[in-house]
Amino acid sequence: MTRIAMQWVTSRKFGVSLRPYRRGGWLLAAALGMSLTAGPAYAGPEDSMLELQIELAEMVEQDDEQSVSALRARVDEGLPPAALTAMLDACLEHPRADLEPLLRDLAAHRTSAIRARSLLAWAGLGPAESVDAIEAAADDRDAGVRRLAVVLAKLHPSDRAEALVAQLLEHDPELAEEAGGQGLSAPDQPAEEGDAS
Amino acid sequence: MTRGILIALGLGLGLSAGCAGRKLDVHAEPGGNLLALTAKQGAREDRHHQDQPLVVMVEDSGLRAVDPTTASDRWTSSLRAAGHLTANETAVFVPLSGHRLAALDRTSGAVLWKIELPGEALSGVAAGDRTVVASVLDHHKGRSRAVGISVLDGQIRWMRRTEGRLGSPAVVGTVALVPVGNQVVALGTRAGWERGRLDLGGPAPQGDDIIPAVERVSRDGKALYAGTKRAWVDLQSATSGHLDGLSEIQGYGEVFSTNEGLDAGHADAERLRLWVDLSATTAGHRDAVFVCRRAVVAMRVDDKGTPRLAQWTYLSSGPEFVGFDVRDDRVVLVREDGLLVQLSRTDGAELDRVAGAAPTRGALMLDLPDTLEGPRRSKPAREQRLAMMRDLILDADPRLVPAQRLAIEILWRDDDSDVRDAVARIAHGEVRDEPSAASAELRAHAAERLAEPWGTPDADQIAALRRELAARPSFLSGVRPPVAVLARRAVAAGEQSMVADLIELLNHPSTEAADLDPLVRALGELGTPEALDAISSFLRRYHADDGVLYESAALTSAVDILSGDEAHAEVLHELLGDPFTAPGLRDYIAGRVPQPATRDAPDVREHPPEIAALSAPGL
Numbered sequence: 133m134t135r136i137a138m139q140w141v142t143s144r145k146f147g148v149s150l151r152p153y154r155r156g157g158w159l160l161a162a163a164l165g166m167s168l169t170a171g172p173a174y175a176g177p178e179d180s181m182l183e184l185q186i187e188l189a190e191m192v193e194q195d196d197e198q199s200v201s202a203l204r205a206r207v208d209e210g211l212p213p214a215a216l217t218a219m220l221d222a223c224l225e226h227p228r229a230d231l232e233p234l235l236r237d238l239a240a241h242r243t244s245a246i247r248a249r250s251l252l253a254w255a256g257l258g259p260a261e262s263v264d265a266i267e268a269a270a271d272d273r274d275a276g277v278r279r280l281a282v283v284l285a286k287l288h289p290s291d292r293a294e295a296l297v298a299q300l301l302e303h304d305p306e307l308a309e310e311a312g313g314q315g316l317s318a319p320d321q322p323a324e325e326g327d328a329s
Numbered sequence: 330m331t332r333g334i335l336i337a338l339g340l341g342l343g344l345s346a347g348c349a350g351r352k353l354d355v356h357a358e359p360g361g362n363l364l365a366l367t368a369k370q371g372a373r374e375d376r377h378h379q380d381q382p383l384v385v386m387v388e389d390s391g392l393r394a395v396d397p398t399t400a401s402d403r404w405t406s407s408l409r410a411a412g413h414l415t416a417n418e419t420a421v422f423v424p425l426s427g428h429r430l431a432a433l434d435r436t437s438g439a440v441l442w443k444i445e446l447p448g449e450a451l452s453g454v455a456a457g458d459r460t461v462v463a464s465v466l467d468h469h470k471g472r473s474r475a476v477g478i479s480v481l482d483g484q485i486r487w488m489r490r491t492e493g494r495l496g497s498p499a500v501v502g503t504v505a506l507v508p509v510g511n512q513v514v515a516l517g518t519r520a521g522w523e524r525g526r527l528d529l530g531g532p533a534p535q536g537d538d539i540i541p542a543v544e545r546v547s548r549d550g551k552a553l554y555a556g557t558k559r560a561w562v563d564l565q566s567a568t569s570g571h572l573d574g575l576s577e578i579q580g581y582g583e584v585f586s587t588n589e590g591l592d593a594g595h596a597d598a599e600r601l602r603l604w605v606d607l608s609a610t611t612a613g614h615r616d617a618v619f620v621c622r623r624a625v626v627a628m629r630v631d632d633k634g635t636p637r638l639a640q641w642t643y644l645s646s647g648p649e650f651v652g653f654d655v656r657d658d659r660v661v662l663v664r665e666d667g668l669l670v671q672l673s674r675t676d677g678a679e680l681d682r683v684a685g686a687a688p689t690r691g692a693l694m695l696d697l698p699d700t701l702e703g704p705r706r707s708k709p710a711r712e713q714r715l716a717m718m719r720d721l722i723l724d725a726d727p728r729l730v731p732a733q734r735l736a737i738e739i740l741w742r743d744d745d746s747d748v749r750d751a752v753a754r755i756a757h758g759e760v761r762d763e764p765s766a767a768s769a770e771l772r773a774h775a776a777e778r779l780a781e782p783w784g785t786p787d788a789d790q791i792a793a794l795r796r797e798l799a800a801r802p803s804f805l806s807g808v809r810p811p812v813a814v815l816a817r818r819a820v821a822a823g824e825q826s827m828v829a830d831l832i833e834l835l836n837h838p839s840t841e842a843a844d845l846d847p848l849v850r851a852l853g854e855l856g857t858p859e860a861l862d863a864i865s866s867f868l869r870r871y872h873a874d875d876g877v878l879y880e881s882a883a884l885t886s887a888v889d890i891l892s893g894d895e896a897h898a899e900v901l902h903e904l905l906g907d908p909f910t911a912p913g914l915r916d917y918i919a920g921r922v923p924q925p926a927t928r929d930a931p932d933v934r935e936h937p938p939e940i941a942a943l944s945a946p947g948l
Contacts, residue, residue, distance in 0.1 A: 180908055208866070212873035212909045240838040242877050247838055271805045273839040278804065303805055 184211070185218035192222035192231070200230050207234060213243055220249040227256045239265065244274040251277070255284045262288035263296075270300040278304060282311055351521065353475060353489035355510045356533045361525025366515055367501045367553060367564070380696045383435065384652075385414055385421055386667060387595055387691040392423065394438060397661075397669060397697060400683040404438030412592035414693040417456040420480060421693070424454065424592060430463070432483060435695075442483035448474060452592055453497025453545060455505065460486065460518035462505040464495035475507050477521050487521030493534060497545035499553065506546040506553070506564075510534040513546060513555050513564065529555060529562055544585045554607055556585040559634060561607055570607060572615075572634025595651060595691025601731055604655045605630065614817075616640075616674075618660055621732035622649040624721060625660060627677060628739065631817075639739045641677030641709055642717040642732075644724065652692025657699040663692040675706040677717075708893065715748065723760065727767035734774050741778040744823035752778050791822050798830040802839035810834075812844035816851035825857050832863040845883035853890035864890055865897050873909040885917050892921040 188206065191199045203219070211219070216238065223231055235257070238250035248269075255265035262284065269281035281300055285293040301308040383403065386393040387410045394403040408431055412424030420432045420441060428448060432441040448465030452473070455462050461478040473495040477487040496508030504524060505516045511534055515525035529543060543555040546564070553564040560571035561584060572584060584605050602620040614637065619626045623645040629638040645664060652663030659680055660672045667685020669692075672678065680701060709717070718736045721729065741752045754760050756775035761768040798819065800810045812834055819827040834840050835848045849867065852860035868887040871877040878884050891897040901918050904910050910918075 184909070208869065210869045210872045210874075210904075210907075210909075213876065215873075215909075240836060242838060242842075242871060242880075243874060271803050271839070273802065273804055273841075299805055303807070 181212070181214055184215045188215055188219035189222040192219060192226055192228070195226070195228060197230070200234070203231065204234055207238065213246060216241070216246050217249060220246070220253050223253040224249070224256060227253070229257055232257055232261060236264070239268050244272075244277050247272065247274070248277050248280050251280060251284065255288055259288065259290060263290060263292045266293045266296050270296050275304070275307070278307060279310070282307065351487075351489055353491040353507075353509065353514065353516075353523070355491055355493040356512065357526055359512065359526045359528040361515065361523075366504055366525050367506065369502075380698065381418070381435070382697050383416075383695045384661075384663065384669060384697075385416075385693040385695070386652075386663065386685075386687075386689045387414065387693070388667070388687045388689050390687060392421075392433070392438070393667075393686060394421075394435075395669065395683060397671075397681075397683065397694075402686075403436070406433055406438045406440070408433070408440070410594060410691075412594045413454070413691070415454045415456050415461075416693060416695050417458055417461075417480065419458075420456070422454060422456055422461055424594070428465075430454070430461070430478070430483075432461075432480065444478065444483040444485070447476065447485070447488065452495065454592075455498045455500040456480065457500035457503065457505070457518050459503070460500070460505070462498045462500055462507070462516070462518060464498055464507065466494065475505070475516060475521070477505070477516075477518055486519070489516065489521050496543055499546040499548050501548065501553070506555075508543040508546055508555060511543075513543070527564065547585065549607065552608065554585075556607075558583045558585060561585065563607070570632075572605060572630065599691070600649050600651060602653050604653065605634075618653075618655055618674075619732065619735060620650050620653050620662070621735075622728040623647065623726070624724075624729050624732040625650070625662065625672065625677070626721070626732050626735055627660070627674065628735070631821075635742075636735055636738050637742060637821075639714055639718055639736065641714065642721045642736070643672055643677045644721065649728070651690055652694065654694040654697060656697055658701060661694060661697060663689060663694075665689055671701070673706050676709050678706065719751075722755070722771070725761070725763060725765065725767070727765065730767050730770055733771055737771065737775050737778060791824055794818050794822060795824075795827065795830075798827055798834075801833070801837055802841075804839065809841075812840055813847035816844070816847045820851045820854045823855075825855055828852065828855055828857050828860045828863075831855075832859065835863060835867055842880040845881040846886050849883045849886045849890065853886070858896075861891070861894055861897050865900050868904070869900065872904045872907065872914055873911055875911045875913070878911045878914050884914055888914070888918050888921055892918075898922070 188203070188211075191203050191206075207216075220235075220238070223235060232254065235250050235254040239247055239254055241247050241250065251265045251269045255262040266281050266284045266288070269277050269284060272278050272281075278300060282297055285297045301311060382397050384395045384397050386395060390407070390409075392406040392408055392410065392414075394405070395401070396403055406423075408423050408425065410423050411426040414424075415422050416435060419435055421435050423431045423433060425431055425443070428446045429443055430446055431443040433439065434441055446463060446465055448467045452466050453464045457480075459480050461480055463476045463478065465474045465476050467474065473491050473493065475489045475491070475495055475498065476485060478484070479486050491509055493510055498505050498507040500506075500518060503518045505518050507514050507516060511529050511532070513527045513529060514523055515527075516522065517524050543562070544557040546553060546555045551565075554561045555564055556562065560569070562569045583603060584607070600620070600622045603617065604619075605617045606615045614629050614631050617628050617630045617636075619628065625643040627640040627642070628636050629640060631637050648664045648666045648668070650662045651665045652661075654661040655674070657674075659674050662670050662672065664670065664685065665688060667687055667689045669681075669683040669685070670679060671681040673680055680703060718740065721736050722733050724733075737752055737755065740748055743749055751760075752775045756772055756779050758772055761771055794815065797810060798815050800808050802809055802812075816831060816834075819831060831848055831852055835845065835852070840848070849864055852864050864887045868884060868891065871884060888901060891900055901922050905915060905918050905922060
């Protein structure tokens with residue numbers, strides 16, 4: 133377990149990840165803040181949760197085939213939102229193409245906070261994946277997740293992404309107004325290298 | 330001395346003013362928070378409530394109180410009831426001939442008091458801890474009165490007269506809920522002052538003889554319903570329901586017995602009784618139990634009241650049922666020979682019976698426990714259910730015709746054409762061909778069914794349904810399929826090929842939370858291995874997510890479905906052992922994990938159904 137990963141999971145215990153602030157700046161944080169705060173607080177044993185979060189983050193960092201099947205098995209068994217959040221934060225930190233099916237699957241999770249994090253990690257896998265993620269985000273029933281589509285389109289710009297956002301803003305007047313009022317303009321440069329690939 | 334006289338005079342004047350002067354408006358501006366009032370009073374009442382199970386048998390020669398747990402007589406009384414009994418925690422109130430009312434001690438049966446009521450007919454009595462409230466109808470003066478009577482000594486504390494008729498009241502704590510016109514009025518039970526009034530909608534009543542829009546207010550656990558015949562309003566959630574589908578079928582009893590202004594007591598017509606689960610449902614169906622003299626049919630009706638599925642039937646050897654109550658896990662019945670019998674709501678098997686002592690006309694069941702301890706039972710298989718209905722229909726007893734008509738309705742809506750063919754055989758006189766009025770009525774009823782389309786959709790409708798099911802919710806396309814409705818229609822169609830679409834909708838992130846439970850239930854109804862696997866996966870995936878648990882009843886419905894399926898019940902044990910399972914869900918699972926089956930337990934059913942597979946599915 134790396135020290136940084138440990139910091140994430142520790143910060144997750146308090147319900148707010150510091151990660152978005154470091155990576156995407158205030159804008160991404162604002163979008164996530166609207167959509168990710170829905171994660172219900174876990175009421176179980178703190179130690180067990182911490183161990184689970186660490187275990188999942190380590191699996192993501194292992195970068196081998198066994199870890200893919202192990203993560204899939206854990207997700208299929210059902211995980212509390214706090215554990216999924218830690219796992220998805222690790223996926224964001226360590227983008228792995230072989231986890232794409234898992235991220236795509238979690239992008240259909242019922243909890244909007246999990247969907248948003250999954251879309252964020254999914255979009256970070258590459259240009260094609262980012263378009264798929266933006267399309268999924270733009271079509272989401274949750275306004276917070278749709279807001280994330282605009283942000284992702286700025287982080288991962290492409291013609292298709294631009295078209296999707298235009299279509300979204302056409303259907304979502306509130307978001308269009310927000311975007312027009314510069315509430316959702318993208319950062320000029322991502323905070324860390326590789327974020328805007 | 331002088332002071333005492335003055336106090337007595339004051340009290341006398343106050344009482345007389347209360348009795349004679351105050352008029353209860355048939356229609357007035359709604360006001361007061363009736364719902365908050367009853368919720369508060371109900372909670373207070375529940376805190377002080379103590380369960381004291383008792384069944385009071387209304388026998389020809391008097392009353393007999395039986396402890397249903399120990400099967401022992403508690404007390405007997407020679408009083409002859411002339412109406413329906415009611416009770417509170419300390420007393421049982423017995424309408425007597427001559428418009429009198431008696432109070433008996435609930436523990437000993439001793440007469441506490443007897444009074445004469447100020448009216449010609451008794452249309453409804455309800456009892457609180459301190460006050461009995463009665464709706465009294467005065468035919469001579471053409472008006473009704475609500476009367477408050479002290480439980481302690483039988484003194485009339487207050488009266489409220491009205492120009493219209495009053496429905497049967499309910500008492501919650503110190504509030505009496507009385508139907509009048511198209512409203513329900515909350516009266517304080519101490520002095521009869523109006524404390525709230527709820528408008529139930531519809532036009533304001535006019536004319537001389539104003540019949541209440543609702544027959545009675547009824548308490549069912551913590552729920553309060555105001556209803557009439559086949560429609561009702563849940564006073565606490567302000568949701569309404571109706572079972573108009575039942576109105577097309579005569580003779581099945583009514584959800585709320587009609588109030589003709591006269592309590593006829595335990596009359597012959599009462600031996601046709603219908604119980605329907607009135608609680609809010611999102612799955613589009615309700616459990617119902619129909620008692621037809623010596624037959625009991627447990628069924629499922631759709632949201633319009635149309636009978637869809639018989640769960641089990643039970644036939645008594647001869648005597649009819651005169652008393653009836655439905656608890657969480659069983660149906661409690663009293664037979665006219667005094668037998669008290671309890672049937673499992675799951676499969677209709679006898680759970681308990683207490684022998685009777687004398688001819689009985691009715692019964693009042695008090696504080697029966699919601700559930701009895703015992704091994705978990707399984708729903709009858711389809712073949713067994715069909716065999717039960719066949720036994721019912723083939724019984725030549727003319728008293729069973731209403732239940733047999735119901736069985737024909739259900740057979741006609743079956744997805745299996747061989748089963749529907751049984752209705753044709755009845756219509757053509759191939760079965761029940763004896764020359765009796767009852768069999769002729771059944772033939773005519775079956776012929777009427779043949780003339781109308783059967784319950785499930787035709788090929789074109791199924792194709793249209795399949796197209797609708799293929800749509801997925803989409804914000805950009807503005808597509809919001811009516812998922813719950815489609816799920817119910819898929820179940821009605823009985824098309825297992827629709828399972829895949831239902832699964833996709835269940836797992837779609839944009840499916841509304843309110844649609845999840847209908848989807849899970851629909852998959853459970855269709856019951857294919859894929860459907861049950863999908864339910865199991867859904868439950869696993871979200872078992873640790875409080876948010877999903879509380880946004881809909883889907884997870885608990887999934888538990889209910891899987892707990893009845895041996896192949897998937899293991900999942901529940903796994904989730905029970907998972908420390909991350911949402912606490913609320915864990916508690917729910919713990920109450921439903923199947924107990925080890927006791928395979929040797931004999932079935933004590935009076936007429937064990939013929940389980941042999943139907944060689945010819947028709948009769």
